[in-house]
Amino acid sequence: MEYPVEVALARAVPVLPDGPGWHFEIKVDGHRAVLRRTEDGVVIYARTGRIITSHWMDLATHAMKLRPGTTLDGEAVIWRDGRLDFGAVQARAASSLTRARALADLHPASYAAWDVLEHPDHEGVAARPYVERRALLVETLREIGPPLQPVLATDDRKAALEWYQTLQAQGIEGIVAKPDGSYPFGRRGWVKIRHADTVDARVAGTAGPRRRPHRLALLLPGASRPRLSARLGSVLATRVGEALADAPVTGERRTGDGTYTALDTDLVVEVLAGTGRHGTLTVTRVR
Numbered sequence: 001m002e003y004p005v006e007v008a009l010a011r012a013v014p015v016l017p018d019g020p021g022w023h024f025e026i027k028v029d030g031h032r033a034v035l036r037r038t039e040d041g042v043v044i045y046a047r048t049g050r051i052i053t054s055h056w057m058d059l060a061t062h063a064m065k066l067r068p069g070t071t072l073d074g075e076a077v078i079w080r081d082g083r084l085d086f087g088a089v090q091a092r093a094a095s096s097l098t099r100a101r102a103l104a105d106l107h108p109a110s111y112a113a114w115d116v117l118e119h120p121d122h123e124g125v126a127a128r129p130y131v132e133r134r135a136l137l138v139e140t141l142r143e144i145g146p147p148l149q150p151v152l153a154t155d156d157r158k159a160a161l162e163w164y165q166t167l168q169a170q171g172i173e174g175i176v177a178k179p180d181g182s183y184p185f186g187r188r189g190w191v192k193i194r195h196a197d198t199v200d201a202r203v204a205g206t207a208g209p210r211r212r213p214h215r216l217a218l219l220l221p222g223a224s225r226p227r228l229s230a231r232l233g234s235v236l237a238t239r240v241g242e243a244l245a246d247a248p249v250t251g252e253r254r255t256g257d258g259t260y261t262a263l264d265t266d267l268v269v270e271v272l273a274g275t276g277r278h279g280t281l282t283v284t285r286v287r
Contacts, residue, residue: 001118001126004049005034006186007073008115010176012200013191016157017177023130024160025153026167027174027192028112029086030077031093035059035111036118037066044076047287048243048267054097058104058147059111065144069120072137073183074113074151084171087235090285094238110147114176115183116140126183133183168195198270198284203244205253205260211241217253217260218271218281228257229271229281239286243267 016024032047033056042060044053053060056076066072078088085107092103116137117126125133137150154160164175174194184190201218204226208214214237217226232240247265254260268287 001071003036003043004045004051005071005117006049007032007034007047008184008186008190009188010190010192011188013193016160016175016193017191018157021180022157023134023153023155023178023180024157024163025114025151025176025178026163026172027176027194028075028077028151029084029171029173030075030089030112033059033074033076033111034117035063035066035072035074035113037063037068037070039068042066046243050242052093055093055095055100056104056109057101058108062144062148063111066140066148067120069118070140071116071118072111072113072140072148073115073117074111077110077112078107079110080107083169086171086285090235090239094235094242108147110149112151113137113141113148114151114153117183126185128182130178130180164193164195198272200268200287201271201281201283203240203263203265203267203269205262206240206244207258207260209241210244210261212237213240213244215258215260216240216269216281216283217255217262218269218283220271220281226253226255226260227281228255228260229283232283236283236285240267240269240283243286 034045036043042063044056046052078085088107119125160175176190176192178190201220203216204219205217206213214231216229219226247263250262250264253262270284272282
C-alpha cells in the first residue's frame with residue numbers, strides 16, 4: 001500500500017439506508033487521522049495526507065503498542081466534561097508544536113478507530129468485506145485498550161437511530177452507514193446523517209494572507225461561480241492555511257463580492273445551511 005492513502009469519504013443523505021447489507025457506526029466529532037505503525041515508530045496522516053504526528057504525540061505513544069505493519073483509519077478526538085469537544089481538537093491542530101504538547105497534557109486525545117487497512121498477519125485487508133475488517137479491528141484493539149478504541153457499530157438500523165437520537169449530548173454528531181464491501185479508497189462510498197445543519201462547499205481560493213486567510217472563495221453544491229465567505233476566526237484561519245499550504249495558485253479572480261486568489265485544491269469545508277443562497281457564507285470547519 002502506498003502512503004499517504006486516499007481515505008474513504010461519506011456523502012450526506014436525509015435518512016439512513018434500509019435493507020440488508022448495511023452497517024452503522026456513530027459519527028464522532030474530531031479530525032480524520034490515519035494511524036500507521038511502522039517498524040521504526042508511528043506516523044499519523046491527516047485526511048489531506050499531511051503528516052501530523054507531532055501534534056498528536058500522545059496518540060502516537062499509545063499506538064506504539066500496535067504491531068508493526070498495522071494501519072488504522074479513524075478520528076482523533078478529545079473528551080472534556082463527558083462529551084466530545086471539537087473546539088479542543090481544532091485548537092490542538094492549529095497550535096504550535098510547543099503549545100500542542102501543553103494541550104496534550106491538559107486535554108489528552110483519544111483515537112476512535114473505524115477501519116483497519118493493513119495488518120501484519122493478513123494480506124489485502126482493505127479489499128475484504130466490511131464485516132471481516134470490523135472483526136479484525138476489534139481483535140486488533142482488544143488488548144490495546146483506551147485511548148485507542150473502535151467506534152460503536154451495529155447492523156441494526158433501529159439501534160443506530162436510537163444512538164442518533166440519544167447520544168447527541170455526548171457530542172456524537174450523527175451516524176455513518178457502510179455497505180458490506182471493500183474499503184472505498186478516495187470515494188464517497190459511505191453515507192451519513194448528521195445533527196449539524198451544514199452543507200459541504202469546495203474551496204476555490206482565498207482572500208487575505210495565504211497562511212491565515214481572511215475569507216474563502218467557495219463553490220456551493222449546484223453553483224457555477226464561487227462566492228466569498230464571512231471572515232474566518234483565527235483558529236479556523238490557521239487550520240485552513242495549513243491545509244492549503246501546498247495548493248498551486250492559478251491566478252487572481254473576481255466575484256460579485258470581492259477578489260480572491262484562485263487555488264488548485266480539492267479542500268472541502270462545512271458551511272452553515274441556510275447561509276449560502278443569499279446570505280453570508282459562514283464556514284464552521286475543514287472537512
